[in-house]
Amino acid sequence: MTVNSRRGPIDRIYGLLRSIPVGVLWLIVIVWSVPSVSLFLNSWRSRDAQRNSGWWTIKPGDLTLDNYDYIFNASAAGTIGESLINSMAIAVPATIIPIAIAAFAAYGFAWIDFKGRKTLFIATVSLLAIPLQVALIPLLQTYVNGAHLTLPFIDKTVTIIPNLGLVNTSTAIWLTHTGFALPFAIFLLHNYMSSLPKDVFEAARIDGADHFTIFWRLVLPLSLPVLAAFAIFQFLWTWNDFLIANTMAGTNPDARPTTIFVATLAGDFGTNEHLLPAAAFVQSFVPLIVFFAMQRYFVRGLLAGSVKG
Amino acid sequence: MSDFLTKLFSTLLTVVVAVLASGGLWIGANLLFNQLRANFVRYRALVWGLLGFVGGVLLSGNRLTIASTSDGGIIARLVAWGWLPVLLALAASAVGTVLATVSSLRIRLAVGAGGLGAIGLVAGLLIVDSAQPAISITSLVASTAVGAGIGAVVYKLSSRTSSSAILIGAALGWMIGAWAIPELGNGTTAWSGIALMVPCALLGTRSALLRIPDQTERNQLDQRSRSIIFLGPALLFIFAALVVPTIRTLYLSLLDRKSESFVGIDNYISIFKDPKALNLSEWQAIFGSRLFWAALICFIAFVILAIRARRQTGHLVEFGSASSGPLIAGIVLLGFAVFTALRGTLINNLWWVLAVTLLSTSFGLAIAVLADGIRLERVAKAIIFMPMAVSLVGASVVWRFMYIARDSSKSQTGVINALWVGLGRLSTGSGLPTLIFGLVVLAILGALLVFAAKSLASGNNGRAVAPLVAVGLLGWFSWRYWGITGDGVGGFRFNGSGQQVAAPIYFVQEPPFNNFWLMVVLIWIQTGFAMVILSAAIKAVPTELLEAARVDGASTSQIFWKVTLPQISTTIGVVVTTLIVLVMKVFDIVKVMTNGTLGTEVLANNMYREAFSNFNTGVGAALAGLIFFSVLPVMFVNIRRMQRED
Numbered sequence: 035m036t037v038n039s040r041r042g043p044i045d046r047i048y049g050l051l052r053s054i055p056v057g058v059l060w061l062i063v064i065v066w067s068v069p070s071v072s073l074f075l076n077s078w079r080s081r082d083a084q085r086n087s088g089w090w091t092i093k094p095g096d097l098t099l100d101n102y103d104y105i106f107n108a109s110a111a112g113t114i115g116e117s118l119i120n121s122m123a124i125a126v127p128a129t130i131i132p133i134a135i136a137a138f139a140a141y142g143f144a145w146i147d148f149k150g151r152k153t154l155f156i157a158t159v160s161l162l163a164i165p166l167q168v169a170l171i172p173l174l175q176t177y178v179n180g181a182h183l184t185l186p187f188i189d190k191t192v193t194i195i196p197n198l199g200l201v202n203t204s205t206a207i208w209l210t211h212t213g214f215a216l217p218f219a220i221f222l223l224h225n226y227m228s229s230l231p232k233d234v235f236e237a238a239r240i241d242g243a244d245h246f247t248i249f250w251r252l253v254l255p256l257s258l259p260v261l262a263a264f265a266i267f268q269f270l271w272t273w274n275d276f277l278i279a280n281t282m283a284g285t286n287p288d289a290r291p292t293t294i295f296v297a298t299l300a301g302d303f304g305t306n307e308h309l310l311p312a313a314a315f316v317q318s319f320v321p322l323i324v325f326f327a328m329q330r331y332f333v334r335g336l337l338a339g340s341v342k343g
Numbered sequence: 344m345s346d347f348l349t350k351l352f353s354t355l356l357t358v359v360v361a362v363l364a365s366g367g368l369w370i371g372a373n374l375l376f377n378q379l380r381a382n383f384v385r386y387r388a389l390v391w392g393l394l395g396f397v398g399g400v401l402l403s404g405n406r407l408t409i410a411s412t413s414d415g416g417i418i419a420r421l422v423a424w425g426w427l428p429v430l431l432a433l434a435a436s437a438v439g440t441v442l443a444t445v446s447s448l449r450i451r452l453a454v455g456a457g458g459l460g461a462i463g464l465v466a467g468l469l470i471v472d473s474a475q476p477a478i479s480i481t482s483l484v485a486s487t488a489v490g491a492g493i494g495a496v497v498y499k500l501s502s503r504t505s506s507s508a509i510l511i512g513a514a515l516g517w518m519i520g521a522w523a524i525p526e527l528g529n530g531t532t533a534w535s536g537i538a539l540m541v542p543c544a545l546l547g548t549r550s551a552l553l554r555i556p557d558q559t560e561r562n563q564l565d566q567r568s569r570s571i572i573f574l575g576p577a578l579l580f581i582f583a584a585l586v587v588p589t590i591r592t593l594y595l596s597l598l599d600r601k602s603e604s605f606v607g608i609d610n611y612i613s614i615f616k617d618p619k620a621l622n623l624s625e626w627q628a629i630f631g632s633r634l635f636w637a638a639l640i641c642f643i644a645f646v647i648l649a650i651r652a653r654r655q656t657g658h659l660v661e662f663g664s665a666s667s668g669p670l671i672a673g674i675v676l677l678g679f680a681v682f683t684a685l686r687g688t689l690i691n692n693l694w695w696v697l698a699v700t701l702l703s704t705s706f707g708l709a710i711a712v713l714a715d716g717i718r719l720e721r722v723a724k725a726i727i728f729m730p731m732a733v734s735l736v737g738a739s740v741v742w743r744f745m746y747i748a749r750d751s752s753k754s755q756t757g758v759i760n761a762l763w764v765g766l767g768r769l770s771t772g773s774g775l776p777t778l779i780f781g782l783v784v785l786a787i788l789g790a791l792l793v794f795a796a797k798s799l800a801s802g803n804n805g806r807a808v809a810p811l812v813a814v815g816l817l818g819w820f821s822w823r824y825w826g827i828t829g830d831g832v833g834g835f836r837f838n839g840s841g842q843q844v845a846a847p848i849y850f851v852q853e854p855p856f857n858n859f860w861l862m863v864v865l866i867w868i869q870t871g872f873a874m875v876i877l878s879a880a881i882k883a884v885p886t887e888l889l890e891a892a893r894v895d896g897a898s899t900s901q902i903f904w905k906v907t908l909p910q911i912s913t914t915i916g917v918v919v920t921t922l923i924v925l926v927m928k929v930f931d932i933v934k935v936m937t938n939g940t941l942g943t944e945v946l947a948n949n950m951y952r953e954a955f956s957n958f959n960t961g962v963g964a965a966l967a968g969l970i971f972f973s974v975l976p977v978m979f980v981n982i983r984r985m986q987r988e989d
Binding site for chain 2: 055056058059060062063067068069070072073076086087088089090119122123126130134136138139141142146147148151154156159160161162163164165166167168169170171172173174176190204205209210212214217244245246249270273275276277296297300301310311314317321322325329333336337
């Protein structure tokens with residue numbers, strides 16, 4: 035059968051239908067973006083407009099900045115600007131500090147020889163499936179009271195961690211995030227660092243370089259891509275976290291991050307329903323920027339360690 | 344605004360100070376241990392000086408020595424506070440230097456035991472009255488003996504050549520016997536001096552007995568200390584923030600609501616007995632549900648296809664064999680039938696795990712396959728992936744607006760209900776739009792039939808499956824739409840006087856299916872995750888393999904089911920385990936959408952409420968424990984995989 039012979043109507047329909055999969059894909063893409071688009075458009079509509087008609091009836095003349103104006107300046111739950119700062123105060127240290135600590139540890143696991151290295155590594159990394167709920171109660175108790183241990187037999191109480199007044203502060207939140215981020219961070223960075231060429235290290239060792247110099251001058255610069263991958267991952271995770279923030283500082287309006295701000299608005303039975311789209315959009319704005327600017331690194335991080343707990 | 348800036352500034356300052364201080368500490372430790380290989384005497388002098396300084400700071404800082412309690416100006420206080428640490432540092436440093444240079448055992452013993460003992464004596468004599476221990480000789484001797492005994496056991500077990508374990512054990516035993524067991528504040532100055540002198544002398548003896556390490560030993564020492572410096576901070580954090588709290592939670596789950604008395608596994612029993620957590624009374628409803636009968640049909644189809652498959656390939660089920668489709672569909676439908684009839688928190692969690700894991704993974708896989716190699720692939724994938732960047736709270740808000748259902752008299756403002764009610768109007772109407780829409784559906788139906796027939800005629804049975812399924816669904820839709828039986832499709836109903844009114848779906852309010860609509864939110868997010876991972880795996884399948892299959896005459900679908908899918912099965916396993924762990928602890932969505940009301944409670948939200956609103960620590964910890972136990976198998980799978988990989 036030659037190419038141009040017998041192009042009957044049935045063949046033409048058949049050919050058309052062969053492109054259905056691509057059509058189905060784009061249909062899925064549209065369906066997937068409808069929720070976000072409707073939220074975004076609703077955020078520019080007035081309270082009455084939102085209540086009485088769907089966002090698809092929007093006209094350019096109806097657009098208003100009132101919702102944004104209100105949540106930035108006059109909201110009863112505090113302003114969202116304040117909670118943006120709080121989110122930063124949580125997400126920035128909760129990103130930087132685990133990176134540093136995990137980079138040391140990943141280097142140690144990859145390139146320092148000591149007994150029981152492999153067992154310790156597997157034990158550490160296996161912790162990344164631990165659900166964080168299981169640590170919340172004791173951690174909150176520690177932030178409220180400090181940690182005290184009553185010694186057996188001699189019946190004396192030793193203070194291991196004094197009460198530092200951390201409860202309801204952003205410090206408590208990022209400290210918790212740091213602990214929970216470490217197994218994943220170590221896993222991710224170790225995978226990368228241990229795949230660096232071995233002869234580089236041996237040459238440096240023969241030249242008399244110590245571990246600190248090798249780490250600082252050699253490994254850290256080479257590991258920048260994976261450090262970036264983890265940084266983005268962790269930043270999005272901490273910025274978007276609700277559970278830890280709500281547990282550790284949920285009652286203190288001065289330490290509340292954006293997620294709690296939005297959840298509080300959502301929880302007051304519809305009185306502020308019309309502010310929700312604007313608030314949710316502001317809350318998502320920073321992660322979306324980070325995400326789209328650095329998607330490549332984010333995907334790399336996901337691929338390298340898709341077992342986070 | 345100034346509040347705002349102050350807050351920003353103080354936050355930044357805290358972070359910078361914290362990072363600089365801990366970074367400085369860590370770099371300092373590294374520089375210190377660099378001396379170990381380069382210059383041992385300097386290393387020893389520095390380390391011992393540092394230890395002396397820290398000891399002095401501990402004493403002065405806790406106001407345990409006489410001088411540190413004086414008042415006065417800042418300089419006077421600093422001097423009063425600081426002279427002891429500096430003195431101790433210098434003295435200890437001097438002892439350390441001697442021990443690092445002199446090799447004669449007699450001098451080493453004299454300087455080590457005598458020097459450190461003297462330092463301990465001085466420090467002990469300076470201790471304030473209120474901290475002097477009232478020592479009982481019996482407990483002191485007993486405690487020291489126990490310490491030495493433990494040291495001896497360690498010494499025997501570790502087969503070390505030096506007896507340092509015994510000396511260290513004895514010193515620690517003495518410290519406990521002299522300072523921890525007795526009451527502080529009723530002792531004498533002399534006893535206080537002796538109580539600190541003896542352990543210092545013991546430790547000095549121990550150091551004196553050790554040889555000055557040669558270069559190899561110093562290298563070993565360097566490796567060992569480096570491993571501690573590099574791993575220490577991380578392990579400390581993990582230990583304090585993960586390991587200890589986890590153990591403590593499991594312990595608390597065995598205590599009562601105020602953690603006062605031991606109740607065994609009562610908390611767990613009470614969870615399983617609570618009808619809100621596990622309600623099996625409606626089990627008969629399983630057999631009454633349409634889902635169950637649909638599942639049954641799927642299983643019958645599976646059996647027929649499996650018997651056929653066995654005749655052809657020798658296996659009942661294979662990756663991509665025709666029998667696997669109905670099997671999976673049957674399991675999902677049966678799961679939904681069971682989970683809608685049996686109710687409760689635990690059932691909800693199982694339902695979440697089944698639905699979200701399965702649907703996210705299959706959607707992700709389907710999209711990854713469909714998008715592979717098309718134009719604008721990256722754009723399509725970025726849009727599907729975008730919800731990953733949005734918080735779960737934000738996503739819940741997004742879907743809340745999708746799910747809005749309004750009274751039948753008002754126009755719908757949520758997209759889904761607007762479409763649903765609109766479809767109902769269309770289906771029951773009699774105008775031109777009704778006709779056109781129905782005909783369009785029929786045209787698509789016909790086209791799909793042609794496509795399926797063509798595929799079957801050319802012997803390409805695999806390609807006919809999806810169109811035939813679509814034909815079935817569209818056929819059923821058209822059947823109802825044209826009112827051949829029933830009253831049409833869509834969101835409407837007839838009121839008492841026979842008029843038709845809108846009947847929106849109350850997605851969030853109506854149990855048990857409101858659970859599923861909450862799951863949709865997580866599926867919306869996690870499909871992107873599954874897609875990214877699986878897409879990378881598909882692209883990593885060796886081209887030679889695909890090429891070879893093509894040369895052998897395999898069709899596209901055969902290549903996918905028989906070559907690609909087995910190649911990426913490990914990755915599918917990773918995605919599934921990751922999702923199971925993630926779904927088991929789902930919290931934010933339920934908290935924001937319903938807060939666990941209307942029959943949508945899940946473990947994590949229940950745990951949060953019990954522990955932090957009802958202050959029932961016992962049950963809260965037990966619920967956390969349940970989440971923990973349910974992910975343990977996944978943890979073991981991960982460990983096994985890592986052990987295999989090495």
